Amino acid sequence: MVPGIFGRNFGGQTHYLYSLLSGWQDQDVTLDLWGTDVKPVNMNSGTLDYRLPEPARLWSSARYPGRLGLSWDAARLHATVVSRRGDFDIAHLHSLSWGEILSPLVLHRLGKKVVYTTSLFGSDNPGQIAARRGKLWLNLYRRFDGVVALSPALAEDCRNHGVSRAIALPNFLAIPGLESGRDLSLRAAVRARYQIPAEDPVLLSIGAAIRRKGLDIMIESYIRVAKARPLTWLVWVGPCSRGDAGGGFDASYVDSQRRRLLEAHVSDRVIWAGMVRDKHEMVGYYSAADVFVFPTRGEGLGNVLIEAAAAGLPAVATNLPGITDAVVVDGETGFLVPLEDVDAVTRAVNRLVSELSLRAQMGAAARVRSRLFNFENYCKRLKDFYLQVMESPPR
Numbered sequence: 084m085v086p087g088i089f090g091r092n093f094g095g096q097t098h099y100l101y102s103l104l105s106g107w108q109d110q111d112v113t114l115d116l117w118g119t120d121v122k123p124v125n126m127n128s129g130t131l132d133y134r135l136p137e138p139a140r141l142w143s144s145a146r147y148p149g150r151l152g153l154s155w156d157a158a159r160l161h162a163t164v165v166s167r168r169g170d171f172d173i174a175h176l177h178s179l180s181w182g183e184i185l186s187p188l189v190l191h192r193l194g195k196k197v198v199y200t201t202s203l204f205g206s207d208n209p210g211q212i213a214a215r216r217g218k219l220w221l222n223l224y225r226r227f228d229g230v231v232a233l234s235p236a237l238a239e240d241c242r243n244h245g246v247s248r249a250i251a252l253p254n255f256l257a258i259p260g261l262e263s264g265r266d267l268s269l270r271a272a273v274r275a276r277y278q279i280p281a282e283d284p285v286l287l288s289i290g291a292a293i294r295r296k297g298l299d300i301m302i303e304s305y306i307r308v309a310k311a312r313p314l315t316w317l318v319w320v321g322p323c324s325r326g327d328a329g330g331g332f333d334a335s336y337v338d339s340q341r342r343r344l345l346e347a348h349v350s351d352r353v354i355w356a357g358m359v360r361d362k363h364e365m366v367g368y369y370s371a372a373d374v375f376v377f378p379t380r381g382e383g384l385g386n387v388l389i390e391a392a393a394a395g396l397p398a399v400a401t402n403l404p405g406i407t408d409a410v411v412v413d414g415e416t417g418f419l420v421p422l423e424d425v426d427a428v429t430r431a432v433n434r435l436v437s438e439l440s441l442r443a444q445m446g447a448a449a450r451v452r453s454r455l456f457n458f459e460n461y462c463k464r465l466k467d468f469y470l471q472v473m474e475s476p477p478r
Contacts, residue, residue: 115170176198191477201383204381233252233383234383235409250468260363269371306347315352416449
């Protein structure tokens with residue numbers, strides 16, 4: 084059986100998809116990655132390792148603006164699936180526009196099954212689709228033969244809106260170097276690069292430089308923490324300019340946060356690391372940190388929470404029921420805080436910065452929990468899901 088993994092613009096899914104293809108070893112199921120502007124990719128090396136090609140996107144954005152661009156993308160997608168219909172059994176889509184939502188109508192006529200991954204609550208889940216796009220889109224959504232949901236909340240939303248075959252399948256730990264936890268030599272090297280003393284506490288946050296990721300909440304919280312504990316550092320890993328953004332950068336938003344730090348006179352201990360595409364280098368940043376802070380406003384799951392847990396970092400994260408709590412256990416592996424609550428983030432961070440024993444205890448528990456998100460289990464469940472979809476009657 085050969086599922087073809089299709090998409091128009093993968094965004095944050097690029098890292099996961101390349102990891103999946105590079106680590107996949109199953110002999111009965113072959114995964115191929117296809118896009119309208121790229122040749123089929125099938126790494127299947129079993130190493131779970133790769134070097135992300137430049138640029139980070141698999142293909143360019145729409146060639147034409149507005150509806151014309153969306154129509155062009157839809158036409159290209161359908162031309163691809165029709166021309167390659169003999170090369171796959173299941174089409175697995177990872178983005179949702181007119182081309183993708185109409186694809187079951189085309190693929191079912193070709194005798195193919197089609198699966199979709201819903202990855203962001205409030206964006207591509209059925210409830211949001213119904214609210215924003217109406218009943219037509221929801222009915223088309225129900226035509227998918229199966230839906231992979233990155234979190235329990237997304238899977239429940241699928242079931243609540245008549246999507247009968249939906250599986251909650253959180254992503255796996257996609258940085259193999261973190262399976263052994265922190266690397267002390269890399270910890271020392273990263274701290275030396277930024278001249279961070281070995282004993283100073285470091286807060287780490289990772290994400291696109293957009294409002295949804297809560298950079299402003301992180302900055303306001305850090306300002307308060309730094310006033311009380313001036314030896315605390317903040318490292319932000321993510322796009323810091325249009326040049327390295329790959330689609331996740333809001334210039335005016337980032338500029339306002341930089342100004343806020345300058346006004347508060349705490350910018351000297353804030354490191355803007357920029358985009359980091361090398362996984363070995365990412366191990367270094369996780370190893371150099373002491374607390375992971377993730378005050379996001381919306382997620383499908385939050386892969387970085389899995390990575391931070393594997394590195395033995397206690398997390399302070401927004402409590403998104405059925406999403407972030409699928410990774411972080413409040414009071415055990417970190418703290419879950421209310422949405423938009425700067426005070427709660429500050430209290431939780433202050434506690435972890437000041438209480439070394441609590442930090443170590445939660446970090447150890449996070450390491451244990453991270454083993455739930457192992458690659459072998461993910462692959463088994465994904466294969467079983469594909470087989471269920473193949474055996475299901477036509478929709």
